[in-house]
Each structure stands twice: as structure tokens, then as C-alpha cells.
Amino acid sequence: MPERIDLLIEGNVITMDGDRRVLTDGAVAVRGDRIVAVDDASELRVRYEPERRLGGRRRIVLPGLIDCHNHLAQALVREYALEDYPNIYRVYIPAEMAMDETDAEVSAKFAISQLLRAGVTTVAETTCTREHEEPIAQTVMETGIRCAMARGLGDRTSRLASNYEQIDERSTYSDDPGLLREDLAASAEWLERWSAEGEGRLRPWIHNLGVPSCSDDRFLATQELARKHDSGVMCHINRDREEIELALSLFGERPIEHVNTIGALDDRFLAIHAMLTTDREINMLAEAGTAVAHAPIVCTDIVSAVTKVVSMRAAGVTVGLGCDTVINDLFKVMRIAFVMHGQASGIPLYDPTALTTEDAMTMATIDAARALRWDDDIGSLEPGKAADVVVVDAENTRLTPAYQPVGTLVRYAVGTDVESVIVAGRVVVDDGEVLTIDEGPLLDEAVRLGDKLGAVLGPRRYRPLAEGTTVVQ
């Protein structure tokens, strides 16, 4: 008698397991929220009687993709930040400050809709605004996505004296111990509550905005909290030149060096961006077991350096890919990473293996899971792991024939090729439609929020928007 299971998902199966097996005519068997078997389809069809069959002929089955860095509250800012420099403090942060709880929910739903539709089953969220934490967490729970969700900000105000000002002034900083105490208490409550209520799908983390905004005490206290609750700390670091200049002027050290000096760099620390990172700092990351969240499009979007991903990986640093709100489609992000690091590291040395398509897929699956300390459960298709599975429809001339499915997906696939998405055994995208989000009303809400943000952000831009762009002012 065949065993009853919930789902049998068939196709060319990219497992991303230790041997990087790709099973031609393979299948994944799912019972409840777990994968129970990954094998040849002919074998599993005999062994199991599924409630439902997914995938099939000319389908590629892969692990749910994992986005290592995002800000779900910033999804509607994208048009206003484009090609207007500098944009983080002028555009992104004022946008968050202008958004109420309902706006945060709309933005999160909008981003999660894009992510799920493109086969992203896990997102690492970095919330910067206290009022947005609860609506975003609730939206995560409702929409069915998996999330490592970091909350918190900083307790330090710092000021970088520009080159011209340094004739009379120096860079300065001041810390706010009261704010630190308050925020640590909120983080402790956050870690405790969501560890219990996240249903294993929302894992709480802590966010440290960065070295210019966080005291040494905060870095050490959040490290302790993360250890106590078996969680982690996400921190924007070595992102732009101003940040490096500030750290050098205040401490005589670069940001990663400084966090290492005070003893806060460890295997629970996720370094976001790390674009302007020296070889010396890469060794510090490797020794501490610190992972990096790399959002390649942001290297271009804020015209900072190309992250030294090839050197980092060679040194043993785990690197996961991130969408960072700008492009919520990891197929595109994998492709950008493949091309960017091929150009930066491969072409100068005539080394076609500097960063391969398989490396790009690794950084969006199993290494992304490692970066989020979640690889015991997600990141590959293996029995016992959570059933986070994506089916790509390859019934088209872009994706068939696919002699190397990994390379084919990285080079040619787009998010809308995704047919089905399963998170923890639940089908959340079916035949290309997100089941957990009603996109019609959401689009109306997104336009409303986009217009509202336009009224705030339009006049803040250095470069006016093109004639005909509707920005209510």
C-alpha cells in the first residue's frame, strides 16, 4: 500500500544538497510542513499516494529562494530614489518616517507579493521604525512567507565633519544610554514573544543600524541578547565612504575593524553590504564566522564599491544574496551577481570560474540559509527539512532545453516563470497566482501610498522627476 502524503512535486529537481544533485525526472514528497523524500519520480510514484500533484513535464523544481536583506517598509520608495544621489538619508529614511502603520502593512504586502510570486520563500527583514514592527510581523504571518525579522535601530548620534569643515571642526558622536536601555528591553520582549508565536516561520532577530548609529555598549549588549535567545544581529556595515571616513576619524579604525576590536564580531553577526571591505577585514569576518548579506544591485544603486564576494568566499566567509527592496526577484539578483563578479573578478584574470552560476544559486539558497543560521531547516531539498519548494514552468523557449538547469535558471529565468510556491508545506502561489494576497485592492492601496510618498519625497529630490510623473505636491 502506498503511503499517504500531501504533495508530490515532480520535475527536474535541483536539490542544492551536499552533493549538489540534480535529478532529471525527480520528485519531492511532502507531508505536513516537511519534505519526506527526494528521489526519482518513478520511485516515489510507487511509494506514495499524494493528495495533490504539482510540477510535471518541463518543470524545474528547486528549494525556496532566500533573500538575505530587505526593508519591507520601503517597497514603494523605488521610483523616488532612482538616480538621485545621495538617496538613503534624503529619500529612504524620510519615506519611512512619513508612513503610518497601515502604510507599513501595505508596503510589506506589496513587497511580499513580489517576493512570493518570484519564488522567494524566506526574507530577512530589517525594520527601522518601531511603529512598523507589529504590522510587518502580522503581514508576514498572514501572507505565509518565512521571515528572519530584525527590529531595533541605534543609540548614537554622530556627525561627520566634511573635508572642508575639518579646518575648524572634528567628527563627533554622543550616546544615549536611556534610549539603549529602552531599546534593549523592547528587543528582549521581541525575541521572547516571536520565538514563541512565530510558528517556526517568523524568527526574531535584532537590528543595529550601523557603526555611526550604535554605541560599543549596544553592540556588546545585543550580542549577549542574541546569544541568550539563540538569535542573531543584522548590521549595515562598510556600506559607503562617509561611514568609513567617520569610523576612521572617530576610532582610527574601519567599521568592521572597530566591531572586531570591541569583540562584537561573531557567528551571530550578519554584515549587511560590506562593500568597502579590505582584505584585512575579510580575514576578520572569516575568523569570527561572520556572514555577509550581499545585495549586488545596491552597489550600483548607491554607487558604492563592488563587494569583494569572490575574495570573501575564497576566505571562507558565507555570503547570501539580498534583494534590498530595489529588485524583489532573486532570479534577477542571481544574474546580476553572476555578471557583476564575473566582470569584477573573472574577466581581469581570464577566470571563467571566479563566480559561477552554481555559486550564484548557492548564495540564494543554502548559503543564504547559513547566513541566517537556518540551514538546519531550509536552503536545500532534503528529507527532514521544511517543505519550502518552488516550481518553475520551463515550457518556453527561454528555459527549454535546459541541460544545466542551475545555469539556465541563473542566466535566463525571471520571477514570473514561477508556477507554484510552497512554504512549510502550504501552497502559497498556485498557477502563478499569490493565494494569500488579494492583488486587486492591493494595487489601489499601493498607488495611494505611492502618491502619498511622492508628496513627501518629490520635493526632496535633487533631480526633479520627469515631466508627466504624477507627484502630488
Ligand SMILES: [Zn+2]
Ligand atoms: Zn538595508
